[in-house]
Amino acid sequence: xxxxxxxxxxxxxxxxxxxxxxxxxxxxxxxxxxxxxxxxxxxxxxxxxxxxxxxxxxxxxxxxxxxxxxxxxxxxxxxxxxxxxxxxxxxxxxxxxxxxxxxxxxxxxxxxxxxxxxxxxxxxxxxxxxxxxxxxxxxxxxxxxxxxxxxxxxxxxxxxxxxxxxxxxxxxxxxxxxxxxxxxxxxxxxxxxxxxxxxxxxxxxxxxxxxxxxxxxxxxxxxxxxxxxxxxxxxxxxxxxxxxxxxxxxxx
Amino acid sequence: xxxxxxxxxxxxxxxxxxxxxxxxxxxxxxxxxxxxxxxxxxxxxxxxxxxxxxxxxxxxxxxxxxxxxxxxxxxxxxxxxxxxxxxxxxxxxxxxxxxxxxxxxxxxxxxxxxxxxxxxxxxxxxxxxxxxxxxxxxxxxxxxxxxxxxx
Numbered sequence: 103x104x105x106x107x108x109x110x111x112x113x114x115x116x117x118x119x120x121x122x123x124x125x126x127x128x129x130x131x132x133x134x135x136x137x138x139x140x141x142x143x144x145x146x147x148x149x150x151x152x153x154x155x156x157x158x159x160x161x162x163x164x165x166x167x168x169x170x171x172x173x174x175x176x177x178x179x180x181x182x183x184x185x186x187x188x189x190x191x192x193x194x195x196x197x198x199x200x201x202x203x204x205x206x207x208x209x210x211x212x213x214x215x216x217x218x219x220x221x222x223x224x225x226x227x228x229x230x231x232x233x234x235x236x237x238x239x240x241x242x243x244x245x246x247x248x249x250x251x252x253x254x255x256x257x258x259x260x261x262x263x264x265x266x267x268x269x270x271x272x273x274x275x276x277x278x279x280x281x282x283x284x285x286x287x288x289x290x291x292x293x294x295x296x297x298x299x300x301x302x303x304x305x306x307x308x309x310x311x312x313x314x315x316x317x318x319x320x321x322x323x324x325x326x327x328x329x330x331x332x333x334x335x336x337x338x339x340x341x342x343x344x345x346x347x348x349x350x351x352x353x354x
Numbered sequence: 355x356x357x358x359x360x361x362x363x364x365x366x367x368x369x370x371x372x373x374x375x376x377x378x379x380x381x382x383x384x385x386x387x388x389x390x391x392x393x394x395x396x397x398x399x400x401x402x403x404x405x406x407x408x409x410x411x412x413x414x415x416x417x418x419x420x421x422x423x424x425x426x427x428x429x430x431x432x433x434x435x436x437x438x439x440x441x442x443x444x445x446x447x448x449x450x451x452x453x454x455x456x457x458x459x460x461x462x463x464x465x466x467x468x469x470x471x472x473x474x475x476x477x478x479x480x481x482x483x484x485x486x487x488x489x490x491x492x493x494x495x496x497x498x499x500x501x502x503x504x505x
Binding site: 150152226238 | 393395396397423424425427478480481483485489503505
């Protein structure tokens with residue numbers, strides 16, 4: 103694994119958590135009930151905190167005078183390498199919960215590996231903290247999947263539709279490119295094939311309890327890790343970045 | 355001086371009682387305070403760093419705070435005196451050790467009401483007013499209360 107690939111791997115961890123954190127933060131003040139408003143905002147805060155840690159580490163490693171803010175606010179859509187699933191618009195509450203469900207199962211298992219690997223102690227430190235936070239995120243989304251799936255006919259149909267709509271974005275999570283492969287060989291990143299197995303177990307167990315159907319695997323969306331995004335990311339970044347880009351010297 | 359700094363979210367507790375201060379050392383004439391944040395996204399971390407720097411600089415100008423992420427902070431590091439103060443302020447402290455997975459997720463865990471000590475309580479939401487707290491209610495005295503999550 104080259105030094106550039108190592109930094110890229112850390113940046114991707116930051117991109118995943120920043121993009122989802124930014125999306126989720128839009129629920130603040132719009133949650134269906136107060137507790138959910140708070141829960142989703144708390145989750146967003148955890149994710150943005152994780153992103154800050156990964157960006158700060160990546161910036162220190164690349165040593166080009168950038169910091170966490172430069173990486174978050176002064177890179178363009180093509181520079182972001184998050185999974186496509188995370189940049190999709192929030193949709194309704196069920197859509198957001200299904201996205202949380204798919205991603206939390208993935209991120210939880212990924213952090214289990216990252217917290218135990220011996221290749222990069224600083225990544226392990228961030229991951230071991232993030233892992234505890236993800237336990238809560240996973241539990242929260244899994245409980246909602248069961249409640250909505252095994253709830254009323256209306257909630258069941260809606261969340262089943264969300265699962266169908268988002269399914270084609272789950273394949274990319276387990277498709278290894280050169281960075282993933284090099285990271286795996288170096289012992290820094292998990293084997294995505296094995297990760298898929300543990301992910302499947304989590305998802306299938308919960309869907310069964312929720313009386314929901316797992317969709318057939320079909321054509322899968324891809325491109326996020328190569329910087330080829332849906333149009334949604336650009337709009338999200340425009341909104342997120344406009345202030346620091348317009349007033350680069352602005353401070354609190 | 356570090357002992358005098360309070361947690362802005364739990365002002366009746368000091369950062370030392372919270373187990374966030376990992377050490378104070380002298381490195382080439384500079385006082386370095388090692389601080390471990392409680393949650394990745396806790397907004398209080400920046401304020402705490404500034405407060406510590408301010409407090410230490412009152413006696414020694416050459417000081418800085420160094421954030422240490424590994425090992426990750428755990429509620430196991432909270433000092434016993436903080437547990438007493440949390441209960442006095444109506445906040446149910448963490449129960450059990452973080453190493454216990456079931457305890458971490460609140461499965462089969464009984465959180466006593468900090469007001470009437472009843473063990474007949476229900477979790478309303480795993481997420482509360484700050485990242486570190488969950489919402490509970492007491493089924494006996496009917497009061498809602500907050501619980502400091504085990505992490």
